[in-house]
Amino acid sequence: MKRPVLIAGFLLAVSTGLTFTAFAKEKAVPPAPNGIEIPKDYKNWRLIAPSYRTDHGSIRAILGNDIAIEAARAGKTSPWPDGAILAKIVWKERKDEHWEPAIVPGKFIHAEFMIKGAQKYEKTGGWGYARWLGTEQKPYGEDAEFVDECVACHTPVKSRDYVFTTPAIFPK
Amino acid sequence: MKRPVLIAGFLLAVSTGLTFTAFAKEKAVPPAPNGIEIPKDYKNWRLIAPSYRTDHGSIRAILGNDIAIEAARAGKTSPWPDGAILAKIVWKERKDEHWEPAIVPGKFIHAEFMIKGAQKYEKTGGWGYARWLGTEQKPYGEDAEFVDECVACHTPVKSRDYVFTTPAIFPK
Numbered sequence: 001m002k003r004p005v006l007i008a009g010f011l012l013a014v015s016t017g018l019t020f021t022a023f024a025k026e027k028a029v030p031p032a033p034n035g036i037e038i039p040k041d042y043k044n045w046r047l048i049a050p051s052y053r054t055d056h057g058s059i060r061a062i063l064g065n066d067i068a069i070e071a072a073r074a075g076k077t078s079p080w081p082d083g084a085i086l087a088k089i090v091w092k093e094r095k096d097e098h099w100e101p102a103i104v105p106g107k108f109i110h111a112e113f114m115i116k117g118a119q120k121y122e123k124t125g126g127w128g129y130a131r132w133l134g135t136e137q138k139p140y141g142e143d144a145e146f147v148d149e150c151v152a153c154h155t156p157v158k159s160r161d162y163v164f165t166t167p168a169i170f171p172k
Numbered sequence: 173m174k175r176p177v178l179i180a181g182f183l184l185a186v187s188t189g190l191t192f193t194a195f196a197k198e199k200a201v202p203p204a205p206n207g208i209e210i211p212k213d214y215k216n217w218r219l220i221a222p223s224y225r226t227d228h229g230s231i232r233a234i235l236g237n238d239i240a241i242e243a244a245r246a247g248k249t250s251p252w253p254d255g256a257i258l259a260k261i262v263w264k265e266r267k268d269e270h271w272e273p274a275i276v277p278g279k280f281i282h283a284e285f286m287i288k289g290a291q292k293y294e295k296t297g298g299w300g301y302a303r304w305l306g307t308e309q310k311p312y313g314e315d316a317e318f319v320d321e322c323v324a325c326h327t328p329v330k331s332r333d334y335v336f337t338t339p340a341i342f343p344k
Contacts, residue, residue, distance in 0.1 A: 043218075043342045043343075044218055045218075046215075046216055046217075046218070047219055047233050047235065047261075049276060049277050050222035050223075050224075050231050050232065050233045050276075050277065051222075051231070051268070051274055051275065051276045051277075052222075052224040052231060052274070052275040052276075053271075053273060053274050053275075054273045054274070054275065055273035055274075056273075059222050059223070059224060060222065061219050061222045061233065061340075063219065089219075089340075089342075091340055091341065096223070096336065096338075098328065098329050098332070098336055099225075099336055101225060101226045101227035101228075102223055102224070102225050102226070102227075102336075103223065103224040103225075103226065104221060104222075104223045104224075104337075104338065104340075105221050105222065105223075105338075105340035105341065107341070108340075108341040108342065108343065111343070132343075134343075135341065135342075135343040135344070136343075137343050156270065157270050160270070164268065164270055164271055164274075165276075166268075166276065166277075168233075168261075168263055168276075168277035168280075169263065169277065169279070169280040169307065170215045170261075170280065170307075171215075171280065171283070171304075171306075171307040171308075171309050172307070
């Protein structure tokens with residue numbers, strides 16, 4: 001192999017590497033304005049419950065990380081243990097074209113999270129809140145104060161450790 | 173230790189063992205009338221989609237085994253691959269007492285399954301069907317002919333490989 005070919009090959013390898021790095025950075029999901037990073041792998045978490053909101057026109061699935069699932073299935077959610085993460089995945093409602101009276105997931109609206117840390121998130125009731133919008137996963141909120149909205153909405157269920165969801169019943 | 177104590181200890185151990193064995197047998201879930209065994213560990217499967225049926229007053233989660241999830245997320249469901257299992261978990265609808273316009277899972281109604289086996293289940297469109305009722309998981313159907321009901325209901329979506337569910341959209 002001649003030197004110019006070697007150099008060209010080297011430059012190609014470097015530029016390809018740079019392109020991949022830039023692409024990877026573009027695809028990375030930015031943290032929420034309060035610094036919370038999107039939990040990895042939440043799409044593979046197990047189910048706590050589905051729900052449907054007639055006032056919001058959306059159908060949902062509440063998933064949990066391993067700590068949350070263990071707590072939910074053991075009925076130990078009062079309070080939820082530190083490290084538990086609840087993910088609420090929200091889709092626009094859609095009428096199933098093959099079964100008209102069925103409501104099924106349409107467009108992906110957002111994924112939002114409650115991360116339990118009694119000490120770490122003491123100022124917001126022991127939970128860290130974050131939300132990412134759309135399949136592009138854009139962080140929700142202009143600044144860190146966005147959590148005031150989350151806390152205000154969840155405060156009516158303070159006696160339930162701020163969680164609306166009751167884990168669905170499964171056979172033992 | 174004196175002999176009577178040893179004998180008493182031995183009898184206690186034997187009877188405890190028998191009790192546990194009997195209990196374990198009582199808890200085993202009988203197969204469906206067509207011989208299909210309830211898939212193990214389905215409660216820990218990942219989500220394909222939630223749904224809500226206004227005509228049935230029930231809210232559902234469609235879960236999949238690993239083969240089904242891989243196919244669903246890769247968009248390779250036409251047809252679904254052999255070995256894919258879809259679990260539909262059905263709960264009676266309930267109004268959330270803390271958020272009135274929300275419909276959430278109440279009583280557990282049943283878990284039903286579609287098991288893909290193009291050859292094995294050729295007579296029923298390439299899918300094996302089974303359902304277990306309630307948290308006691310009682311097999312559905314008087315005899316093996318119960319599948320006629322399943323096939324009849326799913327035949328309108330034959331062009332979708334007999335599956336109503338469209339996998340919910342997730343971010344990449």
